[in-house]
Amino acid sequence: MDYPFDAIVVGAGGAGLWAALELAREGVNTAVLTKLYPTRSHTGTAQGGVCAALGNLEEDHWEWHMFDTVKGGDYLVDQDAAEILAREAIETVIELEHMGLPFNRTADGKIDQRRFGGHTSNYGEGPVRRACFAADRTGHMILQTLYQQCIKHGVKFFDEFQVVDLLFEGGEPEHGGRAAGVVAQRLADGQLHTFRAKAVLLSTGGFGRMFRITSNAHSLTGDGVALCYRHGIPLQDMEFFQFHPTGIVGIGILLSEAARGEGGTLLNDKGERFMEKYAPKLMELAPRDMVSRAMYQEIRAGRGIGGKDYVYLDVRHLGRKVIEEKLPDITDFARIYQGVEPLTEPVPVQPTAHYAMGGIPTNVHSEVVRDDKGTVVPGLFAAGECACVSVHGANRLGTNSLVDLLVFGRRAGRQMARYAGQVERPRPIADAVEPVRAELEAIRGRAAGGESVSLIRKELQDVMMDNVGVYRDDKLLTAALAKVKELKGRYQKVAITDCGSVFNTELLEAQELGYLLDIAHVTVSSALARTESRGAHSREDYPERDDKKWLKHTLAYKGKDGPNLRYKQVSITRFEPKPRTY
Amino acid sequence: MEVTLRILRYDPDRDEAPHWETYKVGVDPMDRVLDLLIKVKAEQDGSLSFRRSCAHGICGSDAMLINGRNRLACRIRVDQLGKKISVAPLPGLPVVKDMIVDMNGFFGKYRSVKPYLINDQPEPERERRQSQVDRARYDDTTKCILCAACTSSCPSFWARPEYVGPAAIVQAHRFIFDSRDEGADERLEILADENGVWRCRTIFNCVDACPRGINITRAILEVSSAIVGRRG
Numbered sequence: 001m002d003y004p005f006d007a008i009v010v011g012a013g014g015a016g017l018w019a020a021l022e023l024a025r026e027g028v029n030t031a032v033l034t035k036l037y038p039t040r041s042h043t044g045t046a047q048g049g050v051c052a053a054l055g056n057l058e059e060d061h062w063e064w065h066m067f068d069t070v071k072g073g074d075y076l077v078d079q080d081a082a083e084i085l086a087r088e089a090i091e092t093v094i095e096l097e098h099m100g101l102p103f104n105r106t107a108d109g110k111i112d113q114r115r116f117g118g119h120t121s122n123y124g125e126g127p128v129r130r131a132c133f134a135a136d137r138t139g140h141m142i143l144q145t146l147y148q149q150c151i152k153h154g155v156k157f158f159d160e161f162q163v164v165d166l167l168f169e170g171g172e173p174e175h176g177g178r179a180a181g182v183v184a185q186r187l188a189d190g191q192l193h194t195f196r197a198k199a200v201l202l203s204t205g206g207f208g209r210m211f212r213i214t215s216n217a218h219s220l221t222g223d224g225v226a227l228c229y230r231h232g233i234p235l236q237d238m239e240f241f242q243f244h245p246t247g248i249v250g251i252g253i254l255l256s257e258a259a260r261g262e263g264g265t266l267l268n269d270k271g272e273r274f275m276e277k278y279a280p281k282l283m284e285l286a287p288r289d290m291v292s293r294a295m296y297q298e299i300r301a302g303r304g305i306g307g308k309d310y311v312y313l314d315v316r317h318l319g320r321k322v323i324e325e326k327l328p329d330i331t332d333f334a335r336i337y338q339g340v341e342p343l344t345e346p347v348p349v350q351p352t353a354h355y356a357m358g359g360i361p362t363n364v365h366s367e368v369v370r371d372d373k374g375t376v377v378p379g380l381f382a383a384g385e386c387a388c389v390s391v392h393g394a395n396r397l398g399t400n401s402l403v404d405l406l407v408f409g410r411r412a413g414r415q416m417a418r419y420a421g422q423v424e425r426p427r428p429i430a431d432a433v434e435p436v437r438a439e440l441e442a443i444r445g446r447a448a449g450g451e452s453v454s455l456i457r458k459e460l461q462d463v464m465m466d467n468v469g470v471y472r473d474d475k476l477l478t479a480a481l482a483k484v485k486e487l488k489g490r491y492q493k494v495a496i497t498d499c500g501s502v503f504n505t506e507l508l509e510a511q512e513l514g515y516l517l518d519i520a521h522v523t524v525s526s527a528l529a530r531t532e533s534r535g536a537h538s539r540e541d542y543p544e545r546d547d548k549k550w551l552k553h554t555l556a557y558k559g560k561d562g563p564n565l566r567y568k569q570v571s572i573t574r575f576e577p578k579p580r581t582y
Numbered sequence: 583m584e585v586t587l588r589i590l591r592y593d594p595d596r597d598e599a600p601h602w603e604t605y606k607v608g609v610d611p612m613d614r615v616l617d618l619l620i621k622v623k624a625e626q627d628g629s630l631s632f633r634r635s636c637a638h639g640i641c642g643s644d645a646m647l648i649n650g651r652n653r654l655a656c657r658i659r660v661d662q663l664g665k666k667i668s669v670a671p672l673p674g675l676p677v678v679k680d681m682i683v684d685m686n687g688f689f690g691k692y693r694s695v696k697p698y699l700i701n702d703q704p705e706p707e708r709e710r711r712q713s714q715v716d717r718a719r720y721d722d723t724t725k726c727i728l729c730a731a732c733t734s735s736c737p738s739f740w741a742r743p744e745y746v747g748p749a750a751i752v753q754a755h756r757f758i759f760d761s762r763d764e765g766a767d768e769r770l771e772i773l774a775d776e777n778g779v780w781r782c783r784t785i786f787n788c789v790d791a792c793p794r795g796i797n798i799t800r801a802i803l804e805v806s807s808a809i810v811g812r813r814g
Contacts, residue, residue, distance in 0.1 A: 036633075036635055037685065040636075040643050042636065044640055044641055045640045045641070094707075097709040098705045100757070100760065100763070102717060102720070102724050103709070105717045108711070109713050110709060137640075137725070141724060144724075149698060151693055151698055152698040217641065218635055253638045329640075332639075333639075336639070336657060336659070337612075337638070454623070455624075498628050498629035498631075500629065500679075502678065503678060503680075506623070506629060
């Protein structure tokens with residue numbers, strides 16, 4: 001079937017829902033497509049808070065938030081975008097409250113705020129209370145609140161529709177084509193549909209599932225990111241992937257930074273607060289890349305707990321009231337998934353793959369750009385984790401993921417509404433679904449006994465975790481590149497057993513694996529080329545940041561045998577790069 | 583250790599009716615039921631179908647009937663269940679395939695209670711103020727993740743599928759008792775309907791089923807009392 005709309009939103013997390021809400025308010029005929037139900041989106045798992053310089057408890061200014069964001073990102077942040085992020089954080093948080101978000105409150109009834117990693121007062125003096133929160137389920141409340149508002153405004157949802165291709169009119173993007181819609185598969189019956197639209201937003205989230213230990217949902221396979229790449233749109237800064245310090249050992253489920261924001265400490269086997277050595281001023285509230293590296297250093301020096309590959313997160317001294325009122329969910333996670341009682345025992349933690357700083361390059365209006373000059377792909381937008389605007393640079397600060405998806409999701413919706421008012425709807429595209437149909441039939445048609453989806457996925461996750469993790473070097477990355485290429489070769493022969501049409505989740509997983517392989521290929525290639533250490537990209541063979549050579553963004557284009565790398569300038573407006581100490 | 587996992591399978595392309603299949607699975611006692619399902623899908627039968635996403639009890643995708651009780655598969659461990667584990671789709675909802683049930687009716691009921699803040703007053707420049715006591719008043723029901731474990735565990739819902747069900751009442755409660763909201767009358771009128779709160783027989787299955795620990799029956803009783811209070 002062919003559905004004509006004016007705007008399409010792909011993915012129903014925070015960025016997509018806020019964009020849809022803006023579009024609905026402007027009366028633009030909009031459809032939201034999600035492979036899940038909207039309330040299942042990964043925004044809902046964000047725990048600790050959303051930073052905005054409200055100054056409800058102590059002096060704070062958006063300029064300080066901007067500075068922290070730039071410094072936290074090791075100066076690879078585009079500062080024009082970071083300024084917008086820090087300024088508009090304030091109005092978006094206030095607007096969320098007006099929409100009904102149940103923030104925790106101060107004694108005088110204002111939005112309560114807590115400390116968070118890397119967020120400081122007066123350009124780095126000490127921690128500041130900037131993170132607005134709803135217990136430790138801030139993301140859940142953001143997702144619920146935005147979905148509620150979308151219902152109120154009559155947004156049209158296509159739940160459990162998997163977008164499988166992007167459509168362009170007037171040629172592919174590199175030839176100046178404009179977005180014309182998407183092809184989507186209805187999971188309930190396997191049918192392919194085209195959704196035509198003037199403006200298409202990709203808000204499909206991250207791709208942490210390319211790693212073995214990750215905080216990310218199973219559904220986070222980078223679908224929108226990989227589809228862009230396949231259509232010749234470059235991917236930006238993919239070598240920067242954040243490892244969050246406090247994942248549950250072995251399975252990666254996140255224990256929020258809020259635990260440290262409330263005063264939780266990290267201890268090594270000797271019971272020492274080892275962060276004293278690495279970040280004497282901010283201690284446990286140093287940015288995540290630094291804390292994760294410090295943990296690895298301790299573990300390597302044999303000071304992991306019992307000599308093993310984890311350390312302790314200790315919240316016992318916070319007392320029952322703080323733990324139960326402000327950290328209830330993560331306390332529960334420790335109990336259920338580790339059998340540990342945080343009220344009386346320290347919790348074993350290790351770094352977990354958490355967040356993609358890189359993604360689909362956009363400008364500050366959330367329009368997708370396809371080169372170093374900022375040439376826009378007309379009608380194509382991206383926001384949230386899948387996008388790279390770039391406000392996170394080489395390392396994202398805690399809570400800024402939520403700020404990013406709120407600020408730039410909202411901007412995407414507004415810009416899409418303006419754009420949709422200016423152009424004609426694309427004409428139907430003949431045989432739009434055929435390339436995808438052929439691809440899916442090829443997978444389905446292969447006789448059983450071909451390559452296995454779960455085995456290739458496991459091998460991919462293992463090599464990415466072991467070779468492209470917190471620490472990297474030429475040897476590890478070169479081996480990873482060879483492995484990813486091998487897996488891509490084997491993927492051509494992947495076969496499935498389920499030949500049905502109803503909820504063929506095996507076919508879906510095969511498609512998702514294809515996306516992960518492309519993204520991993522770009523990640524490894526970009527990481528191998530960048531011979532410096534910056535933010536989350538830490539090369540043991542090149543341990544220093546090299547601004548002369550590498551103060552630039554990577555753009556990876558799909559080539560015949562792998563990514564072709566180009567580079568683009570970083571926008572520096574207020575803050576000249578300086579050494580990064582805390 | 584090895585567990586015997588019985589799964590109620592159904593594929594509309596192949597089967598006339600649901601039937602039990604048995605799988606032997608090697609597991610760690612700390613594994614969750616979701617891990618077992620993923621293992622069976624990877625190693626024994628790729629066609630096994632179930633919804634899952636976050637895998638830690640927040641997204642609400644994988645509610646199912648596990649050893650006779652509604653649970654999230656990602657939140658219940660093997661060591662809590664023993665060596666014999668049975669898994670079936672949520673009761674009372676139409677089965678589409680294996681563990682996948684049709685959620686449209688469930689979300690339709692959710693939408694029917696106006697689950698959004700209603701307040702037509704002009705918005706202040708900054709946040710609306712709310713006291714900590716007023717904020718605490720509806721805290722419990724903000725935790726709901728719409729997994730449907732409660733509604734599909736409710737005998738009143740099984741007996742009368744038109745019943746709006748515990749989850750929708752929980753969502754209504756979250757707004758009715760929010761001091762910033764002005765839509766309580768509209769919602770209470772909807773819930774005073776013959777398919778509203780009066781269908782609750784305080785059986786407490788919902789409280790047992792809720793993976794978020796919400797005291798659902800209390801929320802329903804508070805809504806009932808509010809209806810009576812307005813009439814009084």
